[in-house]
């Protein structure tokens with residue numbers, strides 16, 4: 001690893017830590033979830049604080065063996081171009097249909113916000129980063145879980161390539177349907193947080209989020225946004241308005 005990369009890496013870790021500084025100094029306001037102060041969101045406070053205080057910074061979610069892989073249903077939106085799907089968005093659905101017709105050759109993932117080098121990555125470019133493969137359990141808030149193998153580029157690599165600024169504290173993910181989620185830097189830089197383009201040894205199927213979906217292994221299923229199109233790095237918490245989980249009645253932090 002070049003020295004330059006090392007420095008960015010250390011900075012990235014430091015800024016990640018800064019967003020949760022004083023992990024061991026109990027009562028530090030940095031262990032308050034960004035939704036703190038909202039009585040309806042007391043659950044966020046409990047899980048976030050417990051996780052951030054008790055778990056080592058980058059404790060890994062359990063990884064399984066090939067023989068543990070189970071069938072996994074496709075849930076929520078399974079095709080952003082289909083108007084009958086939940087969270088359908090007509091404009092972006094039409095764009096999705098076009099990039100899908102190109103075999104995703106025209107698909108780009110844009111990285112914006114608090115980065116020194118905003119840009120847009122093609123699928124081929126994302127595949128040129130070092131990859132990670134992990135067999136993990138997906139747990140849906142609806143009460144089912146399933147084990148699958150996911151291959152992709154650690155989000156951290158892409159954030160470093162884009163030159164995430166030291167003040168950055170959150171990362172937002174936008175999909176081709178009306179779905180979006182946000183992570184704090186601890187989860188964004190976590191080694192198992194990947195932009196997955198492969199599933200069970202094949203290209204990620206449409207119904208599971210092609211061409212690229214997020215995998216966040218230490219939170220419930222809905223944080224793993226499918227059909228990614230845009231990533232925005234921010235200094236401030238963003239509740240993502242109408243398309244965010246908060247305004248739809250779900251917690252922002254759902255650690256497992």
Ligand SMILES: Nc1nc2c(c(=O)[nH]1)N[C@H]1C(S)=C(S)[C@@H](COP(=O)(O)O)O[C@H]1N2
Pocket residue numbers: 072073074075076077078087139140141175176177179207208209221222223224225226227
């Ligand atoms: N863009 C998008 N991402 C999404 C969803 C969705 O409807 N749209 N559903 C979420 C939910 S609730 C779950 S449980 C998982 C399901 O992933 P799967 O279809 O691969 O099982 O995707 C999550 N990501």
Ligand SMILES: [Mo]
Pocket residue numbers: 075139140141142221222
């Ligand atoms: Mo889910």
